[in-house]
Amino acid sequence: xxxxxxxxxxxxxxxxxxxxxxxxxxxxxxxxxxxxxxxxxxxxxxxxxxxxxxxxxxxxxxxxxxxxxxxxxxxxxxxxxxxxxxxxxxxxxxxxxxxxxxxxxxxxxxxxxxxxxxxxxxxxxxxxxxxxxxxxxxxxxxxxxxxxxxxxxxxxxxxxxxxxxxxxxxxxxxxxxxxxxxxxxxxxxxxxxxxxxxxxxxxxxxxxxxxxxxxxxxxxxxxxxxxxxxxxxxxxxxxxxxxxxxxxxxxxxxxxxxxxxxxxxxxxxxxxxxxxxxxxxxxxxxxxxxxxxxxxxxxxxxxxxxxxxxxxxxxxx
Amino acid sequence: xxxxxxxxxxxxxxxxxxxxxxxxxxxxxxxxxxxxxxxxxxxxxxxxxxxxxxxxxxxxxxxxxxxxxxxxxxxxxxxxxxxxxxxxxxxxxxxxxxxxxxxxxxxxxxxxxxxxxxxxxxxxxxxxxxxxxxxxxxxxxxxxxxxxxxxxxxxxxxxxxxxxxxxxxxxxxxxxxxxxxxxxxxxxxxxxxxxxxxxxxxxxxxxxxxxxxxxxxxxxxxxxxxxxxxxxxxxxxxxxxxxxxxxxx
Numbered sequence: 229x230x231x232x233x234x235x236x237x238x239x240x241x242x243x244x245x246x247x248x249x250x251x252x253x254x255x256x257x258x259x260x261x262x263x264x265x266x267x268x269x270x271x272x273x274x275x276x277x278x279x280x281x282x283x284x285x286x287x288x289x290x291x292x293x294x295x296x297x298x299x300x301x302x303x304x305x306x307x308x309x310x311x312x313x314x315x316x317x318x319x320x321x322x323x324x325x326x327x328x329x330x331x332x333x334x335x336x337x338x339x340x341x342x343x344x345x346x347x348x349x350x351x352x353x354x355x356x357x358x359x360x361x362x363x364x365x366x367x368x369x370x371x372x373x374x375x376x377x378x379x380x381x382x383x384x385x386x387x388x389x390x391x392x393x394x395x396x397x398x399x400x401x402x403x404x405x406x407x408x409x410x411x412x413x414x415x416x417x418x419x420x421x422x423x424x425x426x427x428x429x430x431x432x433x434x435x436x437x438x439x440x441x442x443x444x445x446x447x448x449x450x451x452x453x454x455x456x457x458x459x460x461x462x463x464x465x466x467x468x469x470x471x472x473x474x475x476x477x478x479x480x481x482x483x484x485x486x487x488x489x490x491x492x493x494x495x496x497x498x499x500x501x502x503x504x505x506x507x508x509x510x511x512x513x514x515x516x517x518x519x520x521x522x523x524x525x526x527x528x529x530x531x532x533x534x535x536x537x538x539x540x541x542x543x544x545x
Numbered sequence: 546x547x548x549x550x551x552x553x554x555x556x557x558x559x560x561x562x563x564x565x566x567x568x569x570x571x572x573x574x575x576x577x578x579x580x581x582x583x584x585x586x587x588x589x590x591x592x593x594x595x596x597x598x599x600x601x602x603x604x605x606x607x608x609x610x611x612x613x614x615x616x617x618x619x620x621x622x623x624x625x626x627x628x629x630x631x632x633x634x635x636x637x638x639x640x641x642x643x644x645x646x647x648x649x650x651x652x653x654x655x656x657x658x659x660x661x662x663x664x665x666x667x668x669x670x671x672x673x674x675x676x677x678x679x680x681x682x683x684x685x686x687x688x689x690x691x692x693x694x695x696x697x698x699x700x701x702x703x704x705x706x707x708x709x710x711x712x713x714x715x716x717x718x719x720x721x722x723x724x725x726x727x728x729x730x731x732x733x734x735x736x737x738x739x740x741x742x743x744x745x746x747x748x749x750x751x752x753x754x755x756x757x758x759x760x761x762x763x764x765x766x767x768x769x770x771x772x773x774x775x776x777x778x779x780x781x782x783x784x785x786x787x788x789x790x791x792x793x794x
Contacts, residue, residue: 417654424646427635434595434633435647436621436708437655445656 298458324455
């Protein structure tokens with residue numbers, strides 16, 4: 229048990245050291261800092277989805293809606309309300325989270341494929357709103373005309389607009405905050421009831437857990453995290469796109485989570501890393517890059533059903 | 546005083562009447578066994594008591610309060626715990642984690658995003674005591690899915706016990722077990738009843754177990770209550786013998 233604990237601590241330390249030093253080791257390997265920033269943001273989105281999928285056992289196929297709402301929430305705040313990055317992040321998170329909370333009430337009684345279908349349907353509603361309401365959202369062209377603002381820390385200003393490294397560390401700080409809260413919840417009694425529901429819904433019910441209420445809370449929390457990731461994504465690109473709400477984007481998040489390992493906390497981050505790096509590299513070689521990512525996904529599902537991280541963990545154990 | 550009071554309960558599924566006008570009272574500290582041939586409606590009757598589905602007609606009271614339309618988790622909160630014919634556990638968690646979830650829910654921590662050291666220590670002690678009671682204290686770190694059938698059943702009973710129930714419903718606790726495991730589970734139920742004074746209702750096929758444990762036996766046949774009485778009375782009841790062995794034409 230002690231050896232297992234030590235091994236976990238070493239892996240955790242290695243992950244954080246790699247993330248902290250990413251701008252320095254990525255460049256020699258042919259990467260660039262903005263790529264690492266994208267990995268963090270999409271990794272956070274995949275981890276947010278996995279908070280529900282991997283730890284409550286409920287598959288949402290429409291989570292991109294809350295990611296996209298987060299992006300529009302941040303973009304619209306910066307464009308129309310206030311030139312404040314923190315406010316934009318909070319607005320994006322609230323928009324994604326509150327919409328998730330309201331729709332979650334209608335969704336949580338469904339299970340399995342019906343749950344997935346209803347989440348897709350609601351997701352597509354938001355997609356078409358963003359697509360059609362051109363005067364507010366920019367329609368198919370997306371929301372432009374805003375940019376992330378420097379962070380005023382009193383003594384000095386953090387220039388996250390023109391310095392890629394500063395922005396990376398700002399995103400890493402936000403990522404650490406969100407991931408810390410996620411980890412804290414999962415280790416709590418409430419987090420354990422989520423795992424109980426994943427493991428055996430009937431037993432959970434007969435232990436006195438109101439299963440639907442707990443799934444709703446998990447769904448809502450997951451949407452808040454998703455909205456936060458979406459808000460960060462709007463800051464990465466200074467742009468919000470209706471395709472960020474589309475169900476194909478939800479599929480990408482599911483793919484990242486499953487590929488990395490949905491039973492492990494960090495698996496989706498690994499999945500997002502593989503996905504984003506492959507996308508970046510392959511899309512400069514061929515327009516059919518998605519076929520290769522798809523092929524890798526199929527191979528992982530066939531040969532490593534617990535995902536890449538699940539496979540590594542099992543071979544060490 | 547009766548812990549459980551069931552009055553004229555009927556359950557229909559379309560044209561099929563699975564449970565027909567059944568009444569049953571269970572006194573505090575009593576061990577009542579429900580027996581009957583396959584398809585007699587025993588598990589349906591259990592599902593009605595535990596709230597898996599509502600009855601078509603009739604009422605169910607628990608600790609003096611009407612619970613006929615109450616959801617399962619509400620009944621559990623009021624002190625009703627249940628095990629299943631096919632063991633329902635969290636197979637990928639270890640024995641300790643399985644029972645801890647039950648203990649935390651029973652302790653009122655289920656919505657808490659944190660737990661302090663003193664509370665965690667209290668839960669820990671409670672889980673360890675419960676595991677000792679079912680003789681699983683040496684297997685706390687084992688995954689429940691990897692345990693023997695008998696130990697899995699013991700873990701399931703431990704989860705039910707850690708809810709501190711006023712009423713324990715056991716659906717065929719020795720189903721699919723060998724002689725040794727059946728003996729162990731029977732002894733465990735006996736200890737829970739005699740030493741810890743739990744009120745227990747159990748469904749059981751193994752007549753050795755039933756006659757060894759029960760204070761009272763209820764016989765269901767084709768959804769109806771055929772007979773109720775002490776083990777001696779039931780053994781001598783001709784209608785029961787006919788239901789089990791068939792009547793000579």
